[in-house]
Amino acid sequence: MPGHLKVFIGMAAGVGKTYRMLQEGQAEAEAGRDVAIGYLEPHGRIETESLAAGLEVIPRRRVFYRDTPLQEMSLPAILAREPELCLIDELAHTNAPGLEHEKRYEDVQDVLEAGIDVYSTVNVQHLESLNDQVTQLTGTRVRETIPDAVLSAADEVVLVDLTPEALITRLRAGKIYPAERVPAALSNFFKIENLSALRETALRQVAEGVGVKRLAPAPTALRERREGGLAKAAAPQAISERLLALVTLSPRAQRVVRRAWRSAQRLGAELDLLVVRRPGAGEGGQAGLQEREALEALRRLASILGAHLLVEEGDDVADVAIRVARERGTTYVLMGAPKPRNAWRRLMQPALPFRLLRGLPGVDLRIVADRTLRAEAPVEEER
């Protein structure tokens, strides 16, 4: 059985992630668990070093990179020692070339697979998806990143929070970097505006992670609500907005994508694009080829917009959209104007928007209109 991963995340160096990890490690050791330090980077902080006292430290290994000796975590030694819980600092670290893996989070995956629980630390700017945003916010690009999936897969994520003012006070007091590095840090990365933006990003990241985990059992909660249990009716609520745009592979659907993306930007929300294909669609012939090309174009657009493209198969768009919206914790659905339906279809089944409203109580629905159809739009021919 794989081990349990707990990640301590913070907005920047010095907020106390390693300290908190050691505190919890000590508590586990006191509770009788076999705890060992796989890798610790105290950065010369005396408080941190003293907190590690009493915990067994698995020896590091010495490797040479371009004739420079480096001290790296020893994955083989950890696997051989096999503690119950291993503390491994700096999850985003890049290993020296020639070791088992390029990145430390890959080492951690091996440790977890060996059934060892791991506590680890990471700063929010190391998350791959936030790297670009953090660069824009702070003007500093972080080279060492981890895929977001690593954090999503963690069993627990603990936000170690500190106000920017308190962090700067710690920095000035020499508790983060040696005195000679403080002025440079203050004039570059450790500015109130940078730290405020990073703090907000870290809070949002953890809140969204919590939101996803709380929303996971949504179908059960909804079923219980339908069954009438008032006490059980406290269905999980999304913390932040999440948009779902229903798109087809027709060029007209791009209007929906554009509006959805702009709305997502205004709301600071994640955007999912959902394409529902009939089973077997796009398999052969000219129509199939064009569908595949259109899907690839949509995939590239989603990548540029930072949206998540979901392609699902199903005969009934409403059923698939309702299922996906529940799974993703959608708060807002956007769709194009539905095609006019004949009398028979109207009689047999309510229109898609009505089915979505009924199937997704509490979710906003927006039908994106074609603005070129507005009566006041001037009509002119190109000459």
Next chain:
Amino acid sequence: LIAALLALLVGLVLGGGTMLALERRNRARALSRSSAANRIAFPFTGEDLSEPALAAALRIAHAEGATLMPVYLALVPMRLSAEVPLPAEAAVALPLLEAIEQRATRAHVPVDSRIERGRTVRHALRELMRHERFQRMVVAAGTNGVSGGVSPEDVAWLVEHAPGELIALRPAQPRGL
């Protein structure tokens, strides 16, 4: 009564089958209308569109019953990974693509927009040619400070590498020259 019910049932089955076939035919027609073979690519970059180039692209598309494919060329700075989301570029591209779409709709020209990314304009053009099929390409040559245009070097490169016909529009000379 049984015969009437059977007749009704057969009628329903036949009607349903016909509707399904019609829907499939309509989908195939809709797709063939945006046929890749009859598309005119209109790549551009920057925050402004070249008005003459757009007008020309619309005129040609209208005359030939072709689909206009405006392509915003989004440039990815070298310091960023090639696959990162580009919200700043998208914020520029989407209103421009929407404006083109509205104008094309008024001119009764079908539109199928794209955003193509690349490290440079030429790289983005190469990616466009790798990903999309089109019959013609209309570009504005971007000298004399014309925004949204392609540099003369890139136009020369396109002459050699673009599949199909290339229409490069020379920018108007500034007044007084």
